[in-house]
Amino acid sequence: MYETTYHRPTTIDEAIRLVGDSGGEGKFLSGGMTLIPTMKQRLAAPSTLVDLRHVAELKGITVNGRDIRIGGGTTHGEIAGHDGIRSACPGFAALAGLIGDVAVRHMGTIGGSVANNDPAADYPAALKALGATIHTSRREMPADEFFVSLFETALEEDEIVTAVSFEAPEQCGYEKFRNPASRYAMCGVFVAKRGNGVKVGVTGAGSNGTFRWEPAEQALSLNFDGAAIDDLSVDPSDMLSDLHGSSDYRANLVKVVTKRAVAKAQSH
CATH class of the missing domain: 3.30.390.50 (CO dehydrogenase flavoprotein, C-terminal domain)
Incomplete structure (x- = not known):
């Protein structure tokens, strides 16, 4: 067995500080659809887990005409069922509705999926095709630059995906x-x-x-x-x-x- 300290911050700054204080052994948890199974298999053993699910500033969807912004803490289910996204960008809402099963869509978040960049994940392909912008706790960058390789992104260890934004296509x-x-x-x-x-x-x-x-x-x-x-x-x-x-x-x-x-x- 190994020991893990669990934290539940309420702000982005607090979350970043907690991971920084872990001495490089801490991990952000955003839904846990990848990290928790990995820990169960003893393929990861972070000393500190920093749960982002209670950070209000990471949540929410804004649709202004064809401009869409989705907070990193927004679940797949919330995206799939959002009337504004279904109207402005139905293909993206449909994508979210195809992810995993009901339990996964209830817990998994777009920020967690984007940050993990699984080679078989759905969002990266859409964000590249949409010319989306990835917003983080430090900066923003085009999706083409953010996704680097298998399970690799431009994120630093203490950097959080705060939102994604794009203009809905025709x-x-x-x-x-x-x-x-x-x-x-x-x-x-x-x-x-x-x-x-x-x-x-x-x-x-x-x-x-x-x-x-x-x-x-x-x-x-x-x-x-x-x-x-x-x-x-x-x-x-x-x-x-x-x-x-x-x-x-x-x-x-x-x-x-x-x-x-x-x-x-x-x-x-």
């Missing part, structure tokens, strides 16, 4: 091919269209984490229809390969799931 859609047990994406694709420009974010398939599929963006910007990517292919050497699916399988999935995401975007 059309958007998300589709994912789910692992039947975990419901994580073996491949998930978020497509966002603004004017003549289209961005495509992919999760669950890339060997270096979430990525933008730029050839598909170029093709769909000229013709926003699934048929526009018929002649494209994805390099299997850039794909993950594991017991759930080979790199060739995932390369094919990226194309198939992108077409489905485009169809969903067209239906909104």
Whole structure:
């Protein structure tokens, strides 16, 4: 057994101070959908847990026309059920409703998911495709710069994701091919269209984490229809390969799931 000290701060400054006082052995807890199971498996043993769920300034959703800002402590369920997001950006609300199960959506937060950057998480692909801004306790940065690699972001150890913000596109859609047990994406694709420009974010398939599929963006910007990517292919050497699916399988999935995401975007 190992000993862990639990703290429940009510402000961001207090939370940062508590982690700083831990001597580099403290962890922020924001929902706990990843950290708690990792601790149970003895793969992580932080000396200090700083629970962010009671920090009011991390919560809340603001929708002003097409401008959307979501606090880092907002749960997946709150995002999925928010009328403003469902109206302005239905693809993003639908994405949140596909995460895990009811229990996960009740506890898990967007800030925790973004900070963890699991290679099969849903939000990173959407935030890249939406050209979102990640707000932290120190700064703000584009999603393309924030997500670095597998489980790696630009965050410092004592830095907290306080919010994400983006402008809702004209059309958007998300589709994912789910692992039947975990419901994580073996491949998930978020497509966002603004004017003549289209961005495509992919999760669950890339060997270096979430990525933008730029050839598909170029093709769909000229013709926003699934048929526009018929002649494209994805390099299997850039794909993950594991017991759930080979790199060739995932390369094919990226194309198939992108077409489905485009169809969903067209239906909104």
